[in-house]
Amino acid sequence: EVQLVESGGGLVQPGGSLRLVCAGSGFIFSNSDMSWVRQVPGKGLEWVSSISRWGGSSYYLGSVKGRFTISRDNAKNTLWLQMNSLKTEDTAVYYCANGGPPPCWRGSYCYVDQGQFGYWGQGTQVTVSS
Secondary structure, three states: OOEEEEEOOEEEOOOOOEEEEEEEEOOOHHHOOEEEEEEOOOOOEEEEEEEOOOOOOEEEOOOOEOOEEEEEEHHHOEEEEEEOOOOHHHOEEEEEEEOOOOHHHHOOOOEEOHHHOOOEOOOEEEEEOO
């Protein structure tokens, strides 16, 4: 059974940091590009970042570039998203998903459909508030 389990979310003040973790199992993690996608209640799924299967290439939504860093360790089947200088507009449920950057990744915004990625985790809530 394929599983993606996210953790590391929480409440943080603007300007703070969080590190999200995604643990994968049930599939060959090292064969998969991986992504982080977020969702604000009432809005669509917004792609945030992707990393290639061996970590050699990474991709970021324009609004998070320079603040977020995606990384992975294939030996541990683990994906991370280090989020620094958090803003209130980063508040969302964050999901890890199996798949690479969508066609819209170069745009200033990038909304995706659930079907564009293979597997999804259950999500972890990130709330940025003073």
